[in-house]
Amino acid sequence: MGDLTDRLRMALIQMIPFIGAIVFHEVGHAYIAKRHGDNTAKDLGRLTLNPIPHIDPVGTLLFPMLNMITGIPLMFGWAKPVPINYQKLKPYRRGLFLVSVAGPAANVILAFAAAFAFVAIALFAPHDFYLYEPLHGMCAAAIQINFMLALFNLIPLPPLDGSRMIEAFMTVEQSKQFEKLQSFSFIILLALFWTGALSFLTGPINRLSDLFVQFWLFVLLKIFGG
Numbered sequence: 391m392g393d394l395t396d397r398l399r400m401a402l403i404q405m406i407p408f409i410g411a412i413v414f415h416e417v418g419h420a421y422i423a424k425r426h427g428d429n430t431a432k433d434l435g436r437l438t439l440n441p442i443p444h445i446d447p448v449g450t451l452l453f454p455m456l457n458m459i460t461g462i463p464l465m466f467g468w469a470k471p472v473p474i475n476y477q478k479l480k481p482y483r484r485g486l487f488l489v490s491v492a493g494p495a496a497n498v499i500l501a502f503a504a505a506f507a508f509v510a511i512a513l514f515a516p517h518d519f520y521l522y523e524p525l526h527g528m529c530a531a532a533i534q535i536n537f538m539l540a541l542f543n544l545i546p547l548p549p550l551d552g553s554r555m556i557e558a559f560m561t562v563e564q565s566k567q568f569e570k571l572q573s574f575s576f577i578i579l580l581a582l583f584w585t586g587a588l589s590f591l592t593g594p595i596n597r598l599s600d601l602f603v604q605f606w607l608f609v610l611l612k613i614f615g616g
Contacts, residue, residue, distance in 0.1 A: 407532035418496030426485035490554035494540035504532035505602035548572035
C-alpha cells in the first residue's frame with residue numbers, strides 16, 4: 391500500500407510538468423513551421439498551449455499510467471504530433487531542420503525556466519510553507535522531464551526529431567529510403583524503453599540538470615548577495 395501511495399504521489403507531482411513539457415514541445419514545432427510558411431497546425435487549432443488539443447490517448451494518458459504502475463521514476467510519454475506540411479516550408483531544407491530542432495529546443499528553454507524556479511523556491515520560499523515540497527518537486531521533475539524529452543527526440547530514428555534533422559541534409563531518394571525505418575520505429579523504441587536500454591540518457595540528463603541549477607544558484611546568489 392505504501393509503495394502504491396508513493397507512486398501515486400510521484401505521478402501527481404510529475405503530471406503537470408509532463409503535460410507542460412509535451413505541449414510546449416509541440417507548440418515549438420507549430421510556431422516555427424508557421425514562421426516558415428506552413429500554417430497547417432495553426433489552422434487546425436494546434437498552435438496553442440491549451441493541452442486538450444494535444445492529448446494523445448496512448449502517449450499522454452495510457453503510457454504515463456503504465457509508468458506509475460511499473461514504478462518508472464520519471465514520467466514519459468508524448469503528445470499528438472502537430473500536423474506539418476513540409477512541402478510548404480520555405481526554404482525547405484532550412485525550414486525542415488529548424489522545425490525539427492524547435493521541439494527539443496523548446497524543452498531546453500522550459501528546463502532553463504524550471505531550473506530558475508527550482509533555485510528561487512529553495513532560496514526564497516519559506517520551507518515550512520505547505521506547498522513548498524510539491525512545488526519544489528514539480529520544478530525538479532520539470533527540469534529532468536524536459537531534458538529527457540529533448541534528448542530522446544534527438545535520437546535519429548523516424549519519426550523522431552533527430553531523423554528529420556538528418557533528412558534536411560539528404561536527397562529526396564535518400565529520405566524515402568530512410569523513412570522506411572518508420573515502420574519498425576515504434577517496436578524498436580518500445581523495446582529500448584522496456585529493456586532499460588534508454589538508461590544511457592540518464593547521465594546526460596543529470597549532468598545538464600545540475601548545470602542549469604548551478605548556473606541559477608550562482609546568478610541569484612550573486613544578485614542577492616547570499
